[in-house]
Amino acid sequence: MPSVTHIVGAGLAGLSAAMRLAERGRKVAVHEAAGQAGGRCRSYYDSGFGAVIDNGNHLLLSGNDAAMRYLKLAGGADKLQDPGRAEFAFADLGTGEHWKLSIDEGLWPSWLFDPARRVPGTKPADYLGALPLMWAGSRKTVTDVIRGEGALYKRLWEPLFLAALNTDPREGSAKLAGAVMRKTLAKGGAACHPLVAEGLSAAFIEPALAYIEARGGSVALGRRLRGIAFEEGRAAALDFGDGRIAVEEGATVILAVPPWVAQTLVPGLDAPDEFRSIVNAHYRIELPPSFPPILGVVGGTVEWIFAFPGRLSITISGADRLTGLPREELAARLWAEISAVTGLPESLPHWQIVNEKRATMVATPAQDARRPGPQTGWRNFFLAGDWTQTGLPATIEGAILSGERAAVLAARAGA
Numbered sequence: 001m002p003s004v005t006h007i008v009g010a011g012l013a014g015l016s017a018a019m020r021l022a023e024r025g026r027k028v029a030v031h032e033a034a035g036q037a038g039g040r041c042r043s044y045y046d047s048g049f050g051a052v053i054d055n056g057n058h059l060l061l062s063g064n065d066a067a068m069r070y071l072k073l074a075g076g077a078d079k080l081q082d083p084g085r086a087e088f089a090f091a092d093l094g095t096g097e098h099w100k101l102s103i104d105e106g107l108w109p110s111w112l113f114d115p116a117r118r119v120p121g122t123k124p125a126d127y128l129g130a131l132p133l134m135w136a137g138s139r140k141t142v143t144d145v146i147r148g149e150g151a152l153y154k155r156l157w158e159p160l161f162l163a164a165l166n167t168d169p170r171e172g173s174a175k176l177a178g179a180v181m182r183k184t185l186a187k188g189g190a191a192c193h194p195l196v197a198e199g200l201s202a203a204f205i206e207p208a209l210a211y212i213e214a215r216g217g218s219v220a221l222g223r224r225l226r227g228i229a230f231e232e233g234r235a236a237a238l239d240f241g242d243g244r245i246a247v248e249e250g251a252t253v254i255l256a257v258p259p260w261v262a263q264t265l266v267p268g269l270d271a272p273d274e275f276r277s278i279v280n281a282h283y284r285i286e287l288p289p290s291f292p293p294i295l296g297v298v299g300g301t302v303e304w305i306f307a308f309p310g311r312l313s314i315t316i317s318g319a320d321r322l323t324g325l326p327r328e329e330l331a332a333r334l335w336a337e338i339s340a341v342t343g344l345p346e347s348l349p350h351w352q353i354v355n356e357k358r359a360t361m362v363a364t365p366a367q368d369a370r371r372p373g374p375q376t377g378w379r380n381f382f383l384a385g386d387w388t389q390t391g392l393p394a395t396i397e398g399a400i401l402s403g404e405r406a407a408v409l410a411a412r413a414g415a
């Protein structure tokens, strides 16, 4: 009988670890504090809006290979919309211009030489200026490495890296931006298809739970870890408030909770401690079939517009500047921008605003330096989560990768 791995936290990191261990025939017991799995990547019924929505629009690119492995294993890949090409529609609120970035599937970037497929106001040579990001040192910010002004910055690099890092590129880590480029743009358009889930839970969470349970694993909800007893160089017991569970010899523990929780449970843990919010606004509206699935907006407050059946949802990253604004005012201001840029009617539809205050760690060089690896000083105890040192920003890809990595270590350490 294999020894159990206790996985604390059923976000993407915990579920990815649990699936990989279950795949290897290991016994897993997942413990989740909330009444629902998925953490920061989940769907829920919003009674104010009167519909099931995601806690935030999530964009994945086809080059996110850990996420693709996860979806393939769990069986949720068919729940992602893939337009089949790397095409991104953009609009400039200030000038009223619209354009499409249309990247070749292969490595040869012929799109750079076609003004109709690159960013208006840019030249092919401008794009070369971003290459040094891919080997940038860990102390540099994005704009230490690339020019933080001009059409290419304002219309491509700023929106792209703000979204990927959830941090203004002026303070965001060049190393992390470079890691995103290596996985996506540097591999050509085949690695840059924008993928959006029809629903986050349907794509990422429900298939993973079914996979784990089908292989004899358990997922207990409403089970908050309150303390860990460390004895003789190992995690020896887990305290869930209703009695301690002994961690038997040969059993292992993966802690996959957010950093602010991990720091209360693990003595002396250094971890990121600054966060940025993401605001999503949802509007109930039927969209014309010609409406693009995703529209990037520059020159306003709205950053990305996502089209869903009967609903339009927008995302604003690094949105702390909006905290404190009255919700009604924000909903109206954002809709005025949406209407101006899309031609949709000016009258404000039924809306909902969701502000995830600690959406991700801030991806500055200083915070990146605080990220611990998966291994700890306790031989059967490992860390996972988008905030651990994955070499990537705090994203779906990073969270899943961290879970895979912790699973390998736990399998090795277990009996």
Ligand SMILES: Cc1cc2nc3c(=O)[nH]c(=O)nc-3n(C[C@H](O)[C@H](O)[C@H](O)COP(=O)(O)OP(=O)(O)OC[C@H]3O[C@@H](n4cnc5c(N)ncnc54)[C@H](O)[C@@H]3O)c2cc1C
Pocket: 008, 009, 010, 011, 012, 013, 014, 031, 032, 033, 034, 037, 038, 039, 040, 041, 055, 056, 057, 058, 059, 060, 223, 224, 225, 226, 256, 257, 258, 261, 278, 279, 280, 356, 358, 359, 360, 384, 385, 386, 387, 394, 395, 396, 397, 399
């Ligand atoms: C609004 C928003 C938009 C985003 N957009 C994107 C995007 O477009 N693309 C992208 O790649 N990424 C995006 N992200 C980031 C992505 O969602 C996260 O990186 C990822 O979901 C983190 O997964 P995780 O497992 O590391 O952490 P979490 O999802 O936070 O999981 C941790 C789990 O631990 C549980 N827990 C906490 N304390 C305890 C305890 N004491 N005991 C037991 N369980 C506990 C929590 O309830 C939670 O379920 C976005 C995030 C947000 C919030």
